[in-house]
Amino acid sequence: MLTDELRQELQARIAAAITPREAAVDVLKVLQSHYGWLTDEAVEEAAALLGLSPLQVDELATFYEMLYRRPVGKRVIHVCDSISCWAMGGEPLMAHLAKSLGIQPGETSADGLFTLLPCCCLGNCGEAPTMMVGDTLYGRLQPETALEILQKERTTITKEERP
Ligand code: FES
Incomplete structure (x- = not known):
């Protein structure tokens, strides 16, 4: 679950981008750092923040090899x-x-x-x-x-x- 502070930080990052989609990878990296990997919950939170569907976020998350959709080590x-x-x-x-x-x-x-x-x-x-x-x-x-x-x-x- 996101803290209010983290949610506000992510909203500020998205607001600073030209389009929300431009901030997507950045948002996913922050969420990955928060959860340890990109859980389904993280993908849904990112989608809600970015105004994208969870499927669109999942497509991004599975494209980049530095984003992890499965649990990883520390x-x-x-x-x-x-x-x-x-x-x-x-x-x-x-x-x-x-x-x-x-x-x-x-x-x-x-x-x-x-x-x-x-x-x-x-x-x-x-x-x-x-x-x-x-x-x-x-x-x-x-x-x-x-x-x-x-x-x-x-x-x-x-x-x-x-x-
Ligand atoms: S081939 Fe470029 S860093 Fe390995």
Whole structure:
């Protein structure tokens, strides 16, 4: 459920946009941050705020790979599988992360902390292979350095955030 404060913040964002639709992705990102993922309730709230149908919002939410319509871990790891990263070791990087987390790409670790997802180019091709953890981009990765990054990320997840 939205707080009055959050609802007002979203209404202000929409009012500042040229059209409500222009603010849609922004609104969805805020709601995702609030709920942890885009629940049906979040989609319906976004639709009501934006003056769109839930189906129109759902179409947007399922188009963008950084919007999640299923539950995810506290940190989502996006591993780039586009050409530069693939050529520079993206595949073994993904395999190493999957093995270390005990999951397959697309799944969430048993402790609920990490979801591992392949993704298209992250715009960091010059530093391939690349992954993004939460909102932070990491390049020139070796499998071992990627695991060190996850270890550090683990320590940043607060007790309140933990499932
Ligand atoms: S190909 Fe991986 S960041 Fe562009």
